[in-house]
Amino acid sequence: MLIGIPKEIKNHEYRVGATPDSVYLFVKEGHTVYVQMGAGVRIGFSDEMYKAAGGTIVPTAEKVYEAEMVLKVKEPQTSEYPLLREGQILFCFLHLAPERGLTTHLVAKKVVGIAFETVSDPQGRLPLLTPMSEVAGKIAIQVGATALQMVHGGKGVLLGGVPGVAPAKITVIGGGVVGTQAARVAIGMGAEVAILEKRLSRLRELDDFFGCQLTTLYATPRSIEEAVLTSDMVVGAVLVPGKLAPKLITEQMVKKMSQGSVIVDVAIDQGGCSETSRVTNFSDPTYIMHQVVHYCVANMPGGCARTSTQALTNAVLPYALSIANLGYKKALKADQGLLEGLNVCLGHVTHQHVAEGTGFAHTPAAEFIHE
Numbered sequence: 001m002l003i004g005i006p007k008e009i010k011n012h013e014y015r016v017g018a019t020p021d022s023v024y025l026f027v028k029e030g031h032t033v034y035v036q037m038g039a040g041v042r043i044g045f046s047d048e049m050y051k052a053a054g055g056t057i058v059p060t061a062e063k064v065y066e067a068e069m070v071l072k073v074k075e076p077q078t079s080e081y082p083l084l085r086e087g088q089i090l091f092c093f094l095h096l097a098p099e100r101g102l103t104t105h106l107v108a109k110k111v112v113g114i115a116f117e118t119v120s121d122p123q124g125r126l127p128l129l130t131p132m133s134e135v136a137g138k139i140a141i142q143v144g145a146t147a148l149q150m151v152h153g154g155k156g157v158l159l160g161g162v163p164g165v166a167p168a169k170i171t172v173i174g175g176g177v178v179g180t181q182a183a184r185v186a187i188g189m190g191a192e193v194a195i196l197e198k199r200l201s202r203l204r205e206l207d208d209f210f211g212c213q214l215t216t217l218y219a220t221p222r223s224i225e226e227a228v229l230t231s232d233m234v235v236g237a238v239l240v241p242g243k244l245a246p247k248l249i250t251e252q253m254v255k256k257m258s259q260g261s262v263i264v265d266v267a268i269d270q271g272g273c274s275e276t277s278r279v280t281n282f283s284d285p286t287y288i289m290h291q292v293v294h295y296c297v298a299n300m301p302g303g304c305a306r307t308s309t310q311a312l313t314n315a316v317l318p319y320a321l322s323i324a325n326l327g328y329k330k331a332l333k334a335d336q337g338l339l340e341g342l343n344v345c346l347g348h349v350t351h352q353h354v355a356e357g358t359g360f361a362h363t364p365a366a367e368f369i370h371e
């Protein structure tokens, strides 16, 4: 199969759809890979590295989009729409449910759009979203530690303390992927850490895993308030799939937090779990409200684009190889979880949530996997 790896053009997007290692594996299986010139250069993957891996460096996006499968990171941007072709496989993050405009284009172009974010595994987890949550969870503590410094409006507390001085107190709300990775880093830096979670089974797993290094607390409005008011840093890491994040931290609570405390609201991409959160970006990542520093960047993994690319491509590669080796119909037929990734196909919307979100009729994905 001819596979195309374009350079991402979304603002400040430095991730890339395949590393030189991925390209090597595609080529080893007999595929041809077009890599757009400079696609990975900003994160240390030079054109020479892709060439050495067996890729073909092409000068333009037009050439990359000659491919049967375009493997990228972000959804196509407006200037990429004309490059899409009927029957072309587009494998990337699509986030179509709130995007009727993009969905309309993909339907009109009759592409086969497989969205990273809806591919699932046999346990019902989302294996292509998990690596980004792992990265975001770890970044949360790094950025929170910086925000706690005086120069950023923080209260001047060092996470791990020093001999004779208590460490910082960190509360993580939500004990899923983001929360667990945030806790790992926070504990590793010597902070005093508590996770609040509403699933008791998850609290048990966390307790087994971290032992007495972590305090696990059942999340109720009262336990959340008590933890938030006594913390130096609060990490918002809740998710109710397909819904806006619940506002678990009220403005009243934030007003009562001590001056220079920090809220890192990772759940901001779902609206945030604090009433005081509003989206920020890398150019101006924090703001202060009620004397509390807020960090609310909605695409945190982009900040560590090299690690994120490696983590994402590790997870994506087996699926992309299966599509390349078998063709999309056989690959989707062989893996129910990958089939759930099919969002649009040959002029139809094939994912229930996307159909509901955009007002298109829903055609079951299973109708498109017959040879």
Ligand SMILES: NC(=O)c1ccc[n+]([C@@H]2O[C@H](COP(=O)([O-])OP(=O)(O)OC[C@H]3O[C@@H](n4cnc5c(N)ncnc54)[C@H](O)[C@@H]3O)[C@@H](O)[C@H]2O)c1
Residues within 6 Å of the ligand: 130, 132, 133, 136, 173, 174, 175, 176, 177, 178, 179, 196, 197, 198, 199, 202, 219, 236, 237, 238, 239, 240, 245, 246, 248, 265, 266, 267, 268, 269, 270, 297, 298, 299, 300, 301
């Ligand atoms: N800002 C970013 O760049 C970025 C990057 C990755 C993920 N995220 C977001 O981070 C959030 C967490 O993602 P995740 O992958 O860890 O999800 P996850 O599903 O693995 O974990 C979420 C956890 O929140 C818990 N939860 C739900 N409601 C709760 C409540 N009322 N009280 C306490 N716990 C509750 C769930 O039981 C679950 O364990 C999501 O909103 C996700 O979109 C943001």
